[in-house]
Amino acid sequence: MSDSRVARRLGQHGLRASRRLRYLYLSVALWRRRAPIWIAAILIGLVAAVFANGSHLSHELFYQIYDQSPLWALLITPAGLGLSVWLLRTFFEGAGGGGIPQTIIAMQPGMHALRARILTMRAAVGKMVLTLIGVGCGSTMGYEGPIVQVGAAIKYSLNREAALRHEGVARSFILAGAAAGVAAAFNTPLAGIVFAIEEMGRTFDQRASSTILLSVILAGITAIAVLGDYNYFGVVSVALELRSGWMAIPVCGIVGGIIGGLTSRAILALASRLPGPLHDWRSHYPILFAIACGLLLAVIGIASDGITFGTGYFRAKEIIEGGGSSMQEYGILKLLSLIITYISGAPGGMFAPSLAVGAGFGLNMSLLLPFLPQAAMVLLGMVAFFSGMTRAPMTGFVIVMEMTSSSSTMIIPLMATALVATNVSRFMNRHALYDGQAEIFLRQLRARNQAN
Known part of the structure; x- marks a missing residue:
């Protein structure tokens, strides 16, 4: 074999080895990135x-x-x-x-x-x-x-x-x-x-x-x-036929949108400034103010036989599953507790509590349409209040649907109710909740940076 052929073959083997090394290097680099x-x-x-x-x-x-x-x-x-x-x-x-x-x-x-x-x-x-x-x-x-x-x-x-x-x-x-x-x-x-x-x-x-x-x-x-595989609020076997139950959509959407929009407006206003001397108290004595808020929450909880304590997960689940006949005041009391907790300054979320508040108002609205299933009205109340407060209708109906494994007949009512509540909420408050909170947080951040 001539020297040129040997050199050509060696060159080909070298090129293949170089390609393999380059591929290996890229694979390792890709794994390191991912x-x-x-x-x-x-x-x-x-x-x-x-x-x-x-x-x-x-x-x-x-x-x-x-x-x-x-x-x-x-x-x-x-x-x-x-x-x-x-x-x-x-x-x-x-x-x-x-x-x-x-x-x-x-x-x-x-x-x-x-x-x-x-x-x-x-x-x-x-x-x-x-x-x-x-x-x-x-x-x-x-x-x-x-x-x-x-x-x-x-x-x-x-x-x-x-x-x-x-x-x-x-x-x-x-x-x-x-x-x-x-x-x-x-x-x-x-x-x-x-x-x-x-x-x-x-x-x-x-x-x-x-x-x-x-x-x-x-x-x-x-x-x-x-x-384990679970549904957050359990499995709800309920159907809402649009022919007989269409009235639930405007009722829950309008009521939930009004209450949710007003709640968002109140929370944003209280985030910027508390009324009277409370603002200075929270600014200068934040720990004492949080303790006072906790005392007020305890009084409300004791007066309501303990139903307002906690996230609201267990109470909402009870209402969805057909209980809660004695909790007609739950929605308004839970909403009050939510606002007090928020202004206390303690870190925590409003995602699940807002769904619990919506369940309480859904229970109230079920009395307006007693011929419809209570569970269906509660689900619509949850998505209506959440969508009215956050103006995130897609998240509202999807999260309620997934958290309860609702039947396919509930998809359209949940979507429509979320849309109605979102649009009604716009008349109650100019800003959506999380967008408004983000703007307030940004203003506070800029003020802090200027002070430093």
Whole structure:
């Protein structure tokens, strides 16, 4: 064999080896880039499971103590809210708020300093601890809003280097973490995706779709592996025929839209400034103010035989399943407790409590149309109040549908009610809840930066 042929063959073998090495290098590099994304999604699922179990255990512990004597609430609830605010101001500054508005602002361009403060593992741990303290002391808050910030923090922190290099990548990680958190917390994968598009994204980047989808799948599978496959509010076997039940749509949509819109307006107004001397009291003595709010919550809870304590999950489930005949006042009392908890300054979410409030008002509206199934009216009340307060109709009907495994006949009524409530809410309040909270948070952030 001639030297030229040998050299040519050696060159061909060398080229093949070079291609294989290059392919191996690219494969390893690809795995290195994707591994943190997968790990973060799995971790979000585990955290959601811990959040869910911790919330239920702390809730049950509170009621065990409450059953011994209702007067214990006069100590536990004020002390819990006071402790939560003290820990927030002392150790976990980045864990304040409900989680969703803070995450919305963190997605805006140029928010690197904010992300370094609220999208950290320290902030995520603080958010979990403070929320569980709030739930455990009987206040009206949930973990489903905070899990949005926690999920975004986990996703962003584990992929920080890639996020810092490209703004679009950072945005996709925050979106994916938020969606995975909602999906894992409620066991509602579709609602997680819709929430990311409708409430968090608004101007959705198609390049983020695969990251969001993968994160939702892995987080959901992980949460199910720990908690089992479940429906948040159980399985509801109810149907609403449009021929006979069409009146429920405008009734629930209009009432829910009015109450939800007014609630959003009140919350945004109270977030900016409390009436009279209360504003200065909250500003100068935040811990004492939180304790006073906790005392008021305890009084309301004791006066209502304990039905207003906690997230509202168990009460809402009871109403959906046909109970709650003696809880006609639940909707208004739970709403009052929700507002008091919010102004206390303790970190916690309003996602699940707002659904509980809607269940209470749905129970009230079932009296207006007694010939229709109570469960159907309750579901429409939930989606109406939630959509009226947040102006996120797609998230509202999808999350209620998935959380209850509603029958196919409920899809159109839920969609229509959510749409009616959203449009009615616009006449009650100019801003949607989370958008308004995000604007207030942004103003406070700018004022703080100018002061420094």
